[in-house]
Amino acid sequence: MTGDAGRRFTGLRLRLAAAFTAVALLAALLASGISYVLLRRVMLQRAQDAVLSEVRDTLTRQIPPRLPPDTAALIRAQLEEVLGDAPGRKAAAVPVALDGRVNLPPPGSLDVPVTREFARRALRGVVFQRVIRNGTPYLLVGARASRYQTTLEEPWRTTPPMVFVSASLSREAADLRLFTRALLIADALALVSAVGFALLATRGVLRPVRGLAAAARALGEGDLETRVTVRGGDELADLARTFNRTAEALERTVTDLRAMEAASRRFVADVSHELRTPLTSMIAVTDVLAEQAADENGAAARLVAGETRRLGRLVEHLIEISRFDAGAAALVLDEVRVADAVAGTLEARGWRDDVAVHGPPDLFARLDPRRFDVVIANLVGNALRHGGPPVAVRFEAADRHGVAGVTVVVTDHGPGLPADLVDVVFDRFVKSDAARSRSDGSGLGLSIAKENAMLHGGTLTAANGADGGAVFTLWLPGRPFPEGEEAP
Amino acid sequence: MRGRPSAVGPVRMLFAATVALAALAAPVMPGLGIQPTGIISAGGRPVAAGKAAGITVYLLRGHRLVPVVRPGLPGHPYLGLTQLGVPVTYEERRGGLRTEVPNEWEMQVRQDGMPGELAVDMIEEPARGDGSFGLWSRAALGQLACTAQTVPGVERVVLAGLFNKRHDFWTTVTCDEFEDLLS
Structure with a gap:
């Protein structure tokens, strides 16, 4: 799980609400x-006390301190009638064996059987035991x-x-079941309420946090004037104040840096x-000096002329790239036959015989022909100077992300781009050491080519081919639509 | 930018909390309800303290009717009559007392006749069923009549089911009829 879905289940709100709910749930369960x-x-206790008291009172009342002879059966019947009268109760009176044996009530006379140990202990005092029989709880009393x-x-x-008395506790069990059900319902309601309150409470608590997060995102995206409203005097208010101070400092610093950068570019x-x-x-x-010295030993004059021309190109490139930096570069679009444009570029620079061109002759593109010429000239010139022959230019129609466009690929068969140069080859003044030593380029050509591609809304990428050599791929949008169709 | 929390969140959280509640309650559930116990002592034995007045029964010493007091039972005012059928106690026997009321007769006493009249249904156990009921001695009838008249309000006794000299089953006796047997 990633992104929003992941954060939804690990977010602060969920965790706070879960903790709140857990505490409420624990409290409800505990209570x-x-x-x-x-x-x-x-x-x-009440049920047991009632039965025990009745047994005690009945024995006390029904049995006098002295008994008439041979009235045991009469007393037994009387005790069984009195003690077994209540609903759910059964009583059994048995003679006390005087020889140390233990008499048990006949089977079936009570709802639960009486163990010998229970009867033995009942001889010495009043005893009771809770027994579950066939799922029904009973209280067994002996006295x-x-x-x-x-x-x-x-x-x-x-x-x-x-006497032995069995009293059914089914009514108490039913009451307890009812009470349990009521507690579960109450706990469920408490749980639902806790979730609701937790969500409401965390929403209120986290609103400033969400505001801070949004402000931080806006700041990160470049909106340096973003500030948050400080409310109250709690920790979140302190955090908001700190954020605002940081944003002010950042804005000041970035403004200064931008001013300095603009000044330097200017x-x-x-x-x-x-x-x-x-x-x-x-x-x-x-140039004149170099021509005049051509017949003589004019190496120095030619060197000065060459370096002066190079200095001139560097200045031209600096001026060009300054236009991009200043945002002053503008496209002058025209409908161009790509094959003609490429051929024109190669012809103007005398590269017609050095470069193989492949592409459909009737491919049209809507682009700035001057800038397209600059890009192609830079890429082909770069391939001719630093790559190895044969150098080829291939172009074709190519759509990207549903946008119609044109791809121009310039390849050579030289040593290719050094690995550490592939990612930075379009940066300004970047040259490989080997190239720096022998190249008379300005170090800005590929940067200008890239800027021109981006000005068109296109891309320019560099890579090494599978069979060696550098591969520069230019993609420009703006292929004209067939007749009868309109742009969306 | 992250959107507002989905409505699914609370539902899932509620579900999770319910599961947690069930998980917490599960170990407790078997302990709910009424649990069985071992044998528990609830104090000493109750004291026998039933209040009942003593009963007077007429026994025989020789051929004379002698009143003897025995302990009574609560709620049994006519216990004296049924006590006539049980063997005399060791103390009474040692005092030369005896009873002639046969112990195979069950007496059912009721007070539903004339005022001062006590009806006693005599049922011989086991019933022979041949009509040859045994005759009680005069002393036994005297024991019965005089013992019955010790109960306050009883002036005579109607014996039902006892075969008599008139060959019917109704005999009314009073203690006065046995004055000659009284000492």
Whole structure:
């Protein structure tokens, strides 16, 4: 996941909202859990206490301190009737064995079976146990009366029975289920509310952050006058103030730098213009001197004439590139037959025999013929000077991103571009060391070619061919539409 | 530039929170509801403290009717009559007392006749079904009549189901009829 989709799930708002929700959820669950446990404890305690109290009270009331002889059956029946009277309850009274054995109630007399251990402990006191049987919870109680009088001779005739009571806790279980459902619904509502509140709260908190982010983006995109509104006195307000101070400093620095750069460019342009006139005269004079000295030993005069011409080209290039920097360069578009334009460029410079041209003869393009000539001349001249023959120019129609255009590819079969030069070959005054030593170029030709391509809205790229040699590819938009069709 | 957060965000977050809630609740769920316990002590044994007045039963010492007081049971005012059918206690036996009321008879006592009249249905267990009901001794009838009249408000006893000399099953007795047996 990338981009906006990725940020959506890792963004500050989501994280803040998730933390807020998690805290709310935890609090709700904790409160629910505590209330559930407390309520369950109280509910079960109350139910257990009610049954235990009734068992105790019944034994206390129904069994006198002295029993008439042989009334155990009567008392058992009476205890079972009284204790088993409530809904969901069953009672069983069994005789107390005086020989140490433990009597258990008959199977089926209670809802839950009584273990021998339970009966044994019930002989010594009141005991109870919660038992789940067939999914239904029951409370099992066992008890036996104390402090009654019997006889030494016939104790079995006057010993009261012990009782076991099973009480269904299904009503309490149903109440707990209802309570659980209510808590879950309440927690779900709390969760939904927490999410809503979290989103609202984080939206408010993050609004200044989003404003800062937008301002930073605008600043990065060059809008140096961007500032954010400072509200309040919190940390975000401090951050906004810091951002504004930084933006002011950046704007000041960039403005100064731009002014300095403009001044230096103006200086270069002015110098170039000032040099142009005397250089024109110097070129003419040195050419004459070189011709006059042609018959004699005039190497020095020819050298001066050559270097003067080179200086003149450099000045011309500087003036040209200064126009680009100043934004003064403008296109003068015309409908041009590409084959004728390329042939004209080669013919004017005497390269007709040195360069192979391939391309459809009827390919037309809408471009500035002077600038196209400059670009082709630079690329072909570069190939002839620094590359190896054969040098070829291929052109054809080529659409890019749905835009009709023309591609011109200039190739040579020389050593190609050094690897460290491929990416910077269009930078100003960039030359390979080997080229610098023998070239009489200005170091601005390819830069001017690139500027011209970009002025057309096209591209100029450099690479090395698969079978050696440099490959320069020019693409210019503006292929005219066939007759009868209009531009979109 | 990043757009406004999508509406999908809160929905997904709600879903995630619900999953988290379920994950948190899952370990707790088995602990919900009523859980079984072991055997828990709830204090000492209750004290037998039922309040019941003593009952007077007439036993025989020799051939004389002798009143003896036995402990009663709460809610059983006529317990004395049914007590006549049980064997005498060791103490009573040692005191020379005995009973002639046969213990194979079940007595069902009801007070639904004339004022001062106590009806006792005599049911022999097991019922022979041949009509040859045994005859009670006069002393046994005296025990019954005099014991019944110890209950406040009872003046005579109507015995139903006891075969008598008149060859019917209704016999009315009072303690006065056995004055000669009283000591």
